[in-house]
Amino acid sequence: MSWALPLPVAVPLIAAALLVMGGAVLPRPVQDAIAIAAAATATAFALVILAASERHDVLHWFGGWHPHGGIALGISFTVDPLGAGMAALACGLDLIALVYSWTFMRRQSQTFNVLMLTLGGAMAGFALTGDIFNMFVWFELTGVSAYALAGFMVEDLGPLQGAINFAVTNTVGAYIVLMGIALLYARTDALNLAQVGRTLEHRPADRLVIVAFALIATGLMVRAAIVPFHFWLADAHAASPVPVCTLLSGAVVTLGIFFITRVYWTAFAGPLHMHEDGVRDVLVTLGVLTALLGAVVCMLQRHVKRLLAYSTISQAGLMLFGVALLDPRSLAGVAALVLAHGLLKGGLFLVCGIILVELRDIDELRLHGAGRRLHGTAVLWLLGSIGLVGIPPVGIFLGRQLLGEGASEQGFAWLAAIGAIASGICAGAMLRAGARIFLGWGAKEDDLLSPEPDEQTLEHHVSVRLMAAVAGVVIVLGLAASLVPGLEARTQLAAERFADTSAYRAAVLHGAAHGDAAAHLSFSFLTVDTASALYGVAALAIAAATAAFGLWHRRLPEGFRRLGSRVLWPPVTVVRNAHSGIVGDYLLWLSAGAVAVAAVWALTL
Amino acid sequence: MTILVYAVVAWVFAIGIYGAIISRNLIHLALCLTVTQSSTYILLLALGYKHGARAPIFKDVKLGTAAVDPVVQSLTLTDVVVSVTVIALVLALALDVHRQSGSIDPDDINTLNG
Numbered sequence: 001m002s003w004a005l006p007l008p009v010a011v012p013l014i015a016a017a018l019l020v021m022g023g024a025v026l027p028r029p030v031q032d033a034i035a036i037a038a039a040a041t042a043t044a045f046a047l048v049i050l051a052a053s054e055r056h057d058v059l060h061w062f063g064g065w066h067p068h069g070g071i072a073l074g075i076s077f078t079v080d081p082l083g084a085g086m087a088a089l090a091c092g093l094d095l096i097a098l099v100y101s102w103t104f105m106r107r108q109s110q111t112f113n114v115l116m117l118t119l120g121g122a123m124a125g126f127a128l129t130g131d132i133f134n135m136f137v138w139f140e141l142t143g144v145s146a147y148a149l150a151g152f153m154v155e156d157l158g159p160l161q162g163a164i165n166f167a168v169t170n171t172v173g174a175y176i177v178l179m180g181i182a183l184l185y186a187r188t189d190a191l192n193l194a195q196v197g198r199t200l201e202h203r204p205a206d207r208l209v210i211v212a213f214a215l216i217a218t219g220l221m222v223r224a225a226i227v228p229f230h231f232w233l234a235d236a237h238a239a240s241p242v243p244v245c246t247l248l249s250g251a252v253v254t255l256g257i258f259f260i261t262r263v264y265w266t267a268f269a270g271p272l273h274m275h276e277d278g279v280r281d282v283l284v285t286l287g288v289l290t291a292l293l294g295a296v297v298c299m300l301q302r303h304v305k306r307l308l309a310y311s312t313i314s315q316a317g318l319m320l321f322g323v324a325l326l327d328p329r330s331l332a333g334v335a336a337l338v339l340a341h342g343l344l345k346g347g348l349f350l351v352c353g354i355i356l357v358e359l360r361d362i363d364e365l366r367l368h369g370a371g372r373r374l375h376g377t378a379v380l381w382l383l384g385s386i387g388l389v390g391i392p393p394v395g396i397f398l399g400r401q402l403l404g405e406g407a408s409e410q411g412f413a414w415l416a417a418i419g420a421i422a423s424g425i426c427a428g429a430m431l432r433a434g435a436r437i438f439l440g441w442g443a444k445e446d447d448l449l450s451p452e453p454d455e456q457t458l459e460h461h462v463s464v465r466l467m468a469a470v471a472g473v474v475i476v477l478g479l480a481a482s483l484v485p486g487l488e489a490r491t492q493l494a495a496e497r498f499a500d501t502s503a504y505r506a507a508v509l510h511g512a513a514h515g516d517a518a519a520h521l522s523f524s525f526l527t528v529d530t531a532s533a534l535y536g537v538a539a540l541a542i543a544a545a546t547a548a549f550g551l552w553h554r555r556l557p558e559g560f561r562r563l564g565s566r567v568l569w570p571p572v573t574v575v576r577n578a579h580s581g582i583v584g585d586y587l588l589w590l591s592a593g594a595v596a597v598a599a600v601w602a603l604t605l
Numbered sequence: 606m607t608i609l610v611y612a613v614v615a616w617v618f619a620i621g622i623y624g625a626i627i628s629r630n631l632i633h634l635a636l637c638l639t640v641t642q643s644s645t646y647i648l649l650l651a652l653g654y655k656h657g658a659r660a661p662i663f664k665d666v667k668l669g670t671a672a673v674d675p676v677v678q679s680l681t682l683t684d685v686v687v688s689v690t691v692i693a694l695v696l697a698l699a700l701d702v703h704r705q706s707g708s709i710d711p712d713d714i715n716t717l718n719g
Binding site for chain 1: 634644688694699712714716
């Protein structure tokens with residue numbers, strides 16, 4: 001199987017190069033077909049690799065530089081089921097976005113296809129690599145193609161501003177990661193993650209190692225859109241074409257979370273073992289802050305793409321605190337959450353594209369009642385929003401259940417409640433937007449919501465049927481993600497292997513394959529536990545309440561409203577002003593946050 | 606000596622970020638990013654430096670001759686290549702911003718607040 005590992009990266013990158021070369025001579029349908037075929041091939045290989053990795057870790061040493069006597073000099077792709085699953089999700093979303101764009105992105109389709117393929121290949125490399133400097137290269141390549149895609153509509157200022165904010169903040173994040181990698185190399189003389197982990201294993205964590213971890217983690221948190229590093233995300237989403245939003249929310253952000261986890265378990269779990277509590281406290285705090293702040297700001301948006309973007313931030317917070325619990329069960333929950341959220345959120349962005357084409361706008365208030373005739377689109381929107389509530393047994397439910405179980409085992413049972421509240425508020429905001437647009441419910445004006453400029457639509461000859469079909473498939477897959485028989489057991493087994501660092505090292509450095517790990521897996525159906533079911537129902541109630549409040553808060557009694565606005569308005573204004581859209585402000589938050597995280601860890605661990 | 610190197614790295618990184626934070630000009634901003642990035646070169650090269658060692662070219666050299674670490678040098682090269690694309694992209698975006706709005710002040714193009 002080893003030979004197949006580079007293919008999910010190589011196929012899209014080679015196809016991208018071919019499209020650049022042949023762009024002038026090949027007719028447009030041929031170019032589109034090549035792009036879609038390449039993305040489909042990459043997805044197929046990623047799925048094959050996923051199936052193979054369920055038995056044992058799969059490795060590929062580039063140029064045949066195998067480790068010798070337990071010392072790794074070469075660069076490897078090291079793949080376990082979570083990495084392969086991440087690669088499959090990224091490639092799959094890339095494929096879906098390309099099919100969707102067949103009619104949606106006609107102008108400049110050559111450049112668009114090339115950038116989408118580059119982004120897809122880079123994301124697969126990010127997910128598969130087992131070398132920390134190689135990771136940095138994929139981090140930058142993912143970034144650079146995503147920046148270009150975010151600024152794709154260069155005729156408008158909004159996309160340009162979104163792309164610049166995205167590029168500048170993430171580039172600084174990359175430099176912070178690189179600093180951390182350099183310090184780590186200085187301490188260990190190694191770049192292969194297994195080798196780094198082996199060298200650090202039995203040493204106590206000194207300041208250098210702690211600072212290296214802090215730098216790598218904060219740099220990756222910029223990509224993962226964790227408060228206070230999250231500002232770029234909403235700007236980039238608001239301005240990007242919708243297929244790009246699908247990739248940004250579905251895979252680019254979650255890859256940041258994925259690699260924080262990867263680096264922690266493979267390299268730092270040994271030296272930081274004594275300091276688990278300190279690491280956990282900081283990351284859980286940031287995760288909770290992100291989940292709640294993202295949810296609150298999500299509720300204040302009227303630009304629907306921006307609303308979805310803040311809900312992605314909120315979900316990234318959930319994922320971060322799941323990872324931060326540092327136990328396999330929560331990690332399995334995060335994996336299930338990443339899958340279901342990626343598909344559902346991706347699907348909702350694709351529905352936004354349909355709204356843009358049909359109604360020529362994406363602003364909830366301006367579109368009040370305008371979508372009454374779009375029944376199919378309304379159903380898709382409803383299904384996607386319901387999937388993100390996390391009611392049993394669909395959508396993100398499995399992820400939240402595993403996460404909640406893991407959290408209560410670790411003594412953080414309240415995190416399950418935070419998860420339900422955050423998901424509920426975000427889904428409520430989506431339901432509110434849907435009710436306004438498709439049903440014409442609620443007030444036509446709402447001074448709570450941030451004002452937004454117009455957004456131009458791009459195409460005139462699009463096939464809405466194709467777009468709706470693609471969006472429908474993705475949303476149904478996302479809803480079904482919790483129901484797949486055996487997925488619960490599989491993610492748990494995968495997470496246990498992910499956290500089993502010594503087996504990982506043995507596999508990488510000594511080629512020791514542990515026995516067939518997947519042999520005793522059974523196709524069991526999802527078991528819903530009562531507490532998680534109650535949290536799911538509570539999240540639905542919160543969603544309904546949020547939606548109703550958003551639609552009809554003017555009907556509340558006058559005195560109650562005045563009191564509410566006096567108490568809530570000042571903090572809301574502060575939060576809103578912080579999201580200024582000015583890149584300098586974002587960098588200030590970023591550097592303050594990075595210094596704070598590094599200082600807390602350096603002083604307390 | 607080594608403390609001095611780290612101090613320089615921190616200083617160069619900090620002034621780069623500071624310049625980017627207060628920047629009122631997108632081209633200036635891109636250059637500030639390059640300054641920030643230079644700190645990573647200094648750090649990488651300093652980590653591989655050895656007193657009295659030669660460049661890592663091993664043609665016609667006796668085995669066992671001390672050389673500086675070639676790995677960090679190739680990391681630096683990769684870093685240069687990767688980051689040049691980013692800077693080029695930011696500059697291209699700045700050009701488009703100027704074409705659209707006649708200004709390259711990030712504060713003037715703000716359409717995305719809140």
